[in-house]
Amino acid sequence: MTAARSTVIRHGRILDLDGHRAPPADLLIRGEDIVEIGAPGMAAPDDALVVDASNRLIHPGLVNAHTHGHGNLGKGMGDRWTLELLLAAGPWISGNRMVEDKYLGTYIGAIEMLMKGCTACYDLTAEFPAPTVEGLQACTQAYADAGMRAVVAPMVANLSFIEAINGLNDALPPALQREVERLRLAPAEQTLKAMRAVMHGWGFDHGRIRPAVAPTIPHHCTDAFMLACLELAREYGVGLHSHIQESKVQVMVGRKTYGKTQTAHLQSLGLLGPDFVAAHGVWLDDDDIARLADHGASVAHNPGSNMRLGNGIAAAKAMFDRGLNVGIGTDGANCSDNLNMYEAMRLASLSSKVRSPDTSEWLTAGQVLTAATQGSARALGFGDKLGRIAVGFKADLVFVDLEHVNWIPTNDPTHQLVHTEDGSGVHSVMVGGRLVVENRKPVGVDLGALARKAEAARERLTAANADNKLLYDRLEPIVNSYCPGLAKQPYHIDRFAACHHAHGAH
Ligand SMILES: [Zn+2]
Numbered sequence: 001m002t003a004a005r006s007t008v009i010r011h012g013r014i015l016d017l018d019g020h021r022a023p024p025a026d027l028l029i030r031g032e033d034i035v036e037i038g039a040p041g042m043a044a045p046d047d048a049l050v051v052d053a054s055n056r057l058i059h060p061g062l063v064n065a066h067t068h069g070h071g072n073l074g075k076g077m078g079d080r081w082t083l084e085l086l087l088a089a090g091p092w093i094s095g096n097r098m099v100e101d102k103y104l105g106t107y108i109g110a111i112e113m114l115m116k117g118c119t120a121c122y123d124l125t126a127e128f129p130a131p132t133v134e135g136l137q138a139c140t141q142a143y144a145d146a147g148m149r150a151v152v153a154p155m156v157a158n159l160s161f162i163e164a165i166n167g168l169n170d171a172l173p174p175a176l177q178r179e180v181e182r183l184r185l186a187p188a189e190q191t192l193k194a195m196r197a198v199m200h201g202w203g204f205d206h207g208r209i210r211p212a213v214a215p216t217i218p219h220h221c222t223d224a225f226m227l228a229c230l231e232l233a234r235e236y237g238v239g240l241h242s243h244i245q246e247s248k249v250q251v252m253v254g255r256k257t258y259g260k261t262q263t264a265h266l267q268s269l270g271l272l273g274p275d276f277v278a279a280h281g282v283w284l285d286d287d288d289i290a291r292l293a294d295h296g297a298s299v300a301h302n303p304g305s306n307m308r309l310g311n312g313i314a315a316a317k318a319m320f321d322r323g324l325n326v327g328i329g330t331d332g333a334n335c336s337d338n339l340n341m342y343e344a345m346r347l348a349s350l351s352s353k354v355r356s357p358d359t360s361e362w363l364t365a366g367q368v369l370t371a372a373t374q375g376s377a378r379a380l381g382f383g384d385k386l387g388r389i390a391v392g393f394k395a396d397l398v399f400v401d402l403e404h405v406n407w408i409p410t411n412d413p414t415h416q417l418v419h420t421e422d423g424s425g426v427h428s429v430m431v432g433g434r435l436v437v438e439n440r441k442p443v444g445v446d447l448g449a450l451a452r453k454a455e456a457a458r459e460r461l462t463a464a465n466a467d468n469k470l471l472y473d474r475l476e477p478i479v480n481s482y483c484p485g486l487a488k489q490p491y492h493i494d495r496f497a498a499c500h501h502a503h504g505a506h
Helices: 069-074 083-094 099-115 133-146 174-183 188-200 223-236 248-258 262-269 286-294 303-308 316-321 341-353 365-380 413-419 447-464 466-487
Strands: 006-010 026-030 033-038 049-052 056-060 062-067 118-125 149-156 209-215 239-244 276-280 298-301 325-328 397-401 426-431 434-438
Touching (some): 056 413, 062 276, 062 298, 062 325, 062 365, 069 083, 069 099, 069 118, 083 248, 099 133, 099 447, 118 239, 118 426, 133 188, 149 188, 149 239, 174 466, 188 223, 223 239, 223 262, 239 262, 248 262, 262 286, 286 316, 298 365, 316 325, 316 341, 316 365, 325 365, 341 365, 365 413, 447 466
Parallel strands (some): 118 149, 149 209, 239 276, 276 298, 298 325
Antiparallel strands (some): 006 026, 026 033, 056 397, 397 426, 426 434
């Protein structure tokens, strides 16, 4: 199919999110774009390719506002991990990657997302000790090959996890202090130079795959490094994305380092703006929510990861009520083990409901679905092109099988997409008018061959990271007593009266 070729989708039912219904309608696509939505049987060019969507519910492709391509080779490796244990495990579960591993991990994630109805994502991808042009190119190529839209951001810092947490290094015995020296990141200049080279040589269509800059966690970055990231993002007109107030440990460290919240500190550095995404935000107070909202920033809400790592439940409803843009993310497979946006939506809904018996404090399913489409699209910087089925928007569409048991019967499509669908009802998926999943199979992908490649990589990486695993085993008991000790200190979150049940804060 050439770019100018038309496609007409007939006999489908198109989601009306706000109307909680899915009336029959036809869709005309030219190139990548939706150009007409009309009554069933509407006129279409004679040479248009016809896609039969009988018994299909068509919804906008879900958009994953926060994931990590490097995490996909690490799914299922941990169980009782806090965020801090996950960071300590990083060299073991993500170390010694060759360029082909970086491609492979990203590609596996892209295929999983597409098969589960997600057509675009914001990927914060890590390389150690610094990003490289070849590594970033490999990750980006994986999305291009999978046919998925993405924002790919090198996830960077200039302080290691051990250096970033006040007092943690001092808590290590001297022999271990010497050993963790090798976890040091590259000097800031090297990292910034590599990112600049990536931005400068970007060879991908910005409408499909864009770069961004992701200083990973504020206190893992010196202020000078943060400001250099900001300058780079402004120079190339790309987004900024950082993990903000994700764990209580981070909040305590942030307060000690800055004398204020991370959000307040980033505001004073000038980082907050419409291109800024705060990932997680579990421990945002009302002033932080207001700061982000007033700067037009976004939050990537990752309820699965927040529960999985014991970080708590973000006050997503309070964010909505304050007019802060909220997108939904799965986070990486190394800390939530799958990239299933239906599951993320379900957890976003349920976790808002577990906070209080007052239903006015709960997210509605419609709000959750809006967040996972339009909200996430805006966080990616694609708000005018993705997240809606409308003329002028990209034809990134998911065809759900109404004869799948999830849809028997179909009472309320908006509710059922959030509360019933789990990805198993996805029949086909289109990105930019091209089918990338057809009849439940990723088009042109040999999953058996992919499994064999991943298994070979797994075996090689397990051997290569054996010493990193041993280092983790020695760090684990220390991190697991030092960090919870920090988190035990009292911290009061001021919340609008309606949300006083905030994740046990006191
Ligand atoms: Zn993350």
